[in-house]
Amino acid sequence: MNNQKLYKGSLQTIILNLLDEKGKLYGYEITKLVKEITKGNLNITEGALYPTLHKLESEGILEVEMALFNNRQRKYYFLTKKGKEEKVTRLQELESFLETMQHLIKSKSLI
Amino acid sequence: MELTDKNIAQLYQFTQDHYVDWYDLQTELVDHLANDIEEIWKENPSISFEKARDISFKKFGIFGFGEIVEKKQNALSKQYWLMIWKEFKSFFKLPKIILTLFFMVGTYYLFSFFNNSYFIFSLFLISMAVLPIYKAIVVVRKMKSRAKKTKKKWLIDGALFHSGIYPYIVLCPWVNITDLFLRNSPFTTNQLLFLSITFVTFNLLFYISTEIVRPKVQEKMTEMFPEYALG
Numbered sequence: 001m002n003n004q005k006l007y008k009g010s011l012q013t014i015i016l017n018l019l020d021e022k023g024k025l026y027g028y029e030i031t032k033l034v035k036e037i038t039k040g041n042l043n044i045t046e047g048a049l050y051p052t053l054h055k056l057e058s059e060g061i062l063e064v065e066m067a068l069f070n071n072r073q074r075k076y077y078f079l080t081k082k083g084k085e086e087k088v089t090r091l092q093e094l095e096s097f098l099e100t101m102q103h104l105i106k107s108k109s110l111i
Numbered sequence: 112m113e114l115t116d117k118n119i120a121q122l123y124q125f126t127q128d129h130y131v132d133w134y135d136l137q138t139e140l141v142d143h144l145a146n147d148i149e150e151i152w153k154e155n156p157s158i159s160f161e162k163a164r165d166i167s168f169k170k171f172g173i174f175g176f177g178e179i180v181e182k183k184q185n186a187l188s189k190q191y192w193l194m195i196w197k198e199f200k201s202f203f204k205l206p207k208i209i210l211t212l213f214f215m216v217g218t219y220y221l222f223s224f225f226n227n228s229y230f231i232f233s234l235f236l237i238s239m240a241v242l243p244i245y246k247a248i249v250v251v252r253k254m255k256s257r258a259k260k261t262k263k264k265w266l267i268d269g270a271l272f273h274s275g276i277y278p279y280i281v282l283c284p285w286v287n288i289t290d291l292f293l294r295n296s297p298f299t300t301n302q303l304l305f306l307s308i309t310f311v312t313f314n315l316l317f318y319i320s321t322e323i324v325r326p327k328v329q330e331k332m333t334e335m336f337p338e339y340a341l342g
Contacts, residue, residue, distance in 0.1 A: 027139060028146035046143065047172040051182035058190035066138075066335045071116050075139045075335075 007042045011052050013094050014042075016061070016079065016087040024065070024078035027053060053077055061086050112152045114145050118160055125164060131176045133266035135336065136183055140176060144168065187270035191324065195275075198319045211315065219307040226297040236306075239313055243279035246321055250276055260341045267332055275320040279313070 007014070018033060019025055025033070030053075031044045056062040061083040065076050079087065114122075122141040131137050147167040151158060158166075168175065202211045225231045254268045298306065333340040 026142065028143045032150075045172060046170050047174065047178055050139070050143075050179045051186070054179075054183045054186040055189075058186035058193070060190075060193065064335070069142070070113055072114075072119050072142050072145055073138045073336075074142050 008048070010094060011044065011048060012056060013087075013090040014044075015052060015056070016083065016090060019062070019077060019079050020084065020087050024076040026074050026076050030077075056083070112156060113149060114160075118148075119145065121160070122164070125168075126176065129168075129176050131180055132264045133269075134261075134263035135266050135332070136180065138336075140179070183266065184270060187267060188274045191270060191274045191328065194324045194327065195316065195319050198323050199316060202315055202319075211311065214311045214315075215307055218310050219303060222298070222303050222307055222310075226303065235310065239310065240280070242314075243276060243317060246317075247272070247276050247280060257339070257341065261338050263338070265332070265339065267328065271325055271328060275325055279317050279320070282313070 014034060015030060018030060022033070027046075027049055031046070031049060034042050034044050053062065057064060057077070060080055062077045063080045063083075065078070067074050067076060119141060122144050123137055125144070126137045126140050131140060144164060144167050147170070148160065148163040151163040151166060171179075201207055222232065222235070225235075250272055254265075254272065257268065258264055329339070
């Protein structure tokens with residue numbers, strides 16, 4: 001089974017967690033960081049990244065600012081106050097999900 | 112190796128050739144492509160700009176930028192409506208609720224007073240259609256002027272129009288207006304109450320969309336893209 005499908009549902013949480021750690025990031029930087037951290041196991045596609053970022057922005061979870069980099073404009077994303085609270089909630093949900101999955105996988109009744 | 116100004120201009124043109132007409136979205140995609148091209152060049156400096164650009168574009172998948180555009184438009188509409196809803200709710204909490212109730216009661220008495228004067232009464236209801244149409248004309252002119260002055264199209268302008276003005280033209284209670292011309296007896300108390308609440312709610316939403324939220328969104332856009340203010 002393709003690992004990417006397993007990660008897909010957690011994309012928003014991954015982005016929120018990264019932004020909480022790094023402060024502010026731009027789109028390309030997020031894809032690169034995720035690839036580095038997961039040693040290439042998770043490759044966020046461009047087609048999935050930007051709609052996710054734009055959705056989080058529309059929900060007031062992310063705020064944006066522009067900055068000039070070399071000869072081009074760059075759009076940075078960072079967490080709003082609501083975003084920081086959301087990150088905590090989603091991490092808890094993810095941890096709870098992982099714990100449940102662990103129980104399910106280790107359950108003898110499944111073997 | 113870094114991209115030249117000419118390369119950046121080529122990337123803007125490339126996004127436009129792939130159906131991304133709006134500068135506010137093009138900018139983010141151009142930066143992404145530029146970063147990726149520079150990364151590709153680090154590994155293989157001999158590769159041409161065009162080849163590296165095409166490799167990078169393929170990573171956006173078979174739909175190219177299409178899905179990003181569509182979802183960005185949806186996200187902008189959602190963001191705009193959430194802001195309108197937040198403001199709208201504040202008019203039903205203290206202290207603003209006093210003003211809202213004052214307008215509702217005032218409108219009820221005004222409507223009751225003119226209940227027998229079909230012509231004057233119809234003017235109130237027709238204003239619900241005229242105001243959004245007038246505002247739509249002003250906004251479309253402004254959008255065209257901004258596009259002309261900045262030589263750029265702005266996705267936010269389309270979203271502000273489609274979410275903040277267009278619905279009021281469509282939602283306008285045409286049925287009530289038609290009914291008004293056809294009716295041959297005054298409205299009942301319940302009908303007057305319903306009309307007063309609808310009238311105030313409609314105008315309140317329209318006011319919030321055009322006079323509170325729209326300027327806020329445009330102010331943020333100007334912060335991000337100073338040239339946006341040129342329009």
